[in-house]
Amino acid sequence: MIRLIADDTWDGLENYLRQATRKRAAIAYVGSAAADLLNLVSADLIIIDGSDAALGAGLVDPAVIGAWVTAGVEVRSLCGLHAKVMHLEGRRTRVVIGSANASAHSRDRLREAAVVTDDDGLCAQVVEQLDVWQADSDRVDAAWLTHAQQVYRPPVIASPPRASRRLSRLWVGMAVNEPTTISGKAAAVAERLEQRHGHGAVLPWRMYRGDERMVRQGDEVVLVDVGPIRQEPRKNSRAWPPARVARVVIEERRRPVAFLVWPHNTGGLGTCPFEKVSEAVQAVGGEIDWREPFEAQSPEAKALRKLWPMPGVTG
Numbered sequence: 001m002i003r004l005i006a007d008d009t010w011d012g013l014e015n016y017l018r019q020a021t022r023k024r025a026a027i028a029y030v031g032s033a034a035a036d037l038l039n040l041v042s043a044d045l046i047i048i049d050g051s052d053a054a055l056g057a058g059l060v061d062p063a064v065i066g067a068w069v070t071a072g073v074e075v076r077s078l079c080g081l082h083a084k085v086m087h088l089e090g091r092r093t094r095v096v097i098g099s100a101n102a103s104a105h106s107r108d109r110l111r112e113a114a115v116v117t118d119d120d121g122l123c124a125q126v127v128e129q130l131d132v133w134q135a136d137s138d139r140v141d142a143a144w145l146t147h148a149q150q151v152y153r154p155p156v157i158a159s160p161p162r163a164s165r166r167l168s169r170l171w172v173g174m175a176v177n178e179p180t181t182i183s184g185k186a187a188a189v190a191e192r193l194e195q196r197h198g199h200g201a202v203l204p205w206r207m208y209r210g211d212e213r214m215v216r217q218g219d220e221v222v223l224v225d226v227g228p229i230r231q232e233p234r235k236n237s238r239a240w241p242p243a244r245v246a247r248v249v250i251e252e253r254r255r256p257v258a259f260l261v262w263p264h265n266t267g268g269l270g271t272c273p274f275e276k277v278s279e280a281v282q283a284v285g286g287e288i289d290w291r292e293p294f295e296a297q298s299p300e301a302k303a304l305r306k307l308w309p310m311p312g313v314t315g
Contacts, residue, residue: 001094002117005196009100009112010037012196016096016116020088024130028081029059031103031155035067038102042072047133050077050140055148058155059101062148065140076137077144083133084114087126094118095126105155168220169293170242170301172277175223176230178206186249186257193246197261203243205258212248212256219245219293221260222304224274235275241308272307280304 005012017023023040026047030038040046046068054060068075086096098114100106117123138144182190182204193202205223207215208230215221220242224233233239243260250256281288284299294300 006113009114010107020090022089025086026083026133027102029101032061033104034064034102040073045074047076047078047137049081051079052151055151056153058153062152066145075140078137092118095123167296168218171221171293172288173221173223174226177228189247201262203260207256212250217245233274237274238271239274239277
């Protein structure tokens, strides 16, 4: 198995990290969110760049390091480290090699990528390399923590959150409940997306021919349940939070299928009645057109997003 996880990388790695019974990692920079992202416990190992330069730039948070040391995690410092590598032992041993530091900045603002594999040869090579870095590094102790607290300066983040920069066109779409199953090709795409984003985060949207020429990957969609046939929704029809088009699958003699993914910060937002969706659009002088999207920064799109406020998303 070899898999690429990109963009929402930490969300895609969550299941692998949770399944691991022991973690050994070399991650250069760890911020205040690292404890939640990695969930390290006693007997785990992490190697960081604990240099004064990294501490002074706010790239390594000594509070997180101190909590790990107290919990029995072996924390080591290797000046000049820039790697992001993890060895995850469990029922299936895997390694992760990628670009992401363990920080909120990486999780929320940057477009990261990582490769996950259970290839025996590569897993063995990662173990060997971690052994080398472990031998070359210094163990973090009480003296290091005292010094780190004196040198550390909180990070200064000037750029807006990634979610604020990625607002897209927003469709209101009809979700027709059909008894037919999706094709093998589409099912394979769905499986890969669920492995990346998690079970329940992916929804197939069966479109009509020609829709694939209008709906683009990256667009957002508010889906409205309309029943077994395409018809105008009722006032109490369920409308779902905005989801992003991750893939559009096109096959001969089959209707196109768009796969929608809900971001991690929409979990638990729930549905609202279509009546509220319609009222929100009408309140800003708009009208729902099932064949046309609202522009990302339009009054209609802003009104719809306010029905499901998401942390870090403005406009």
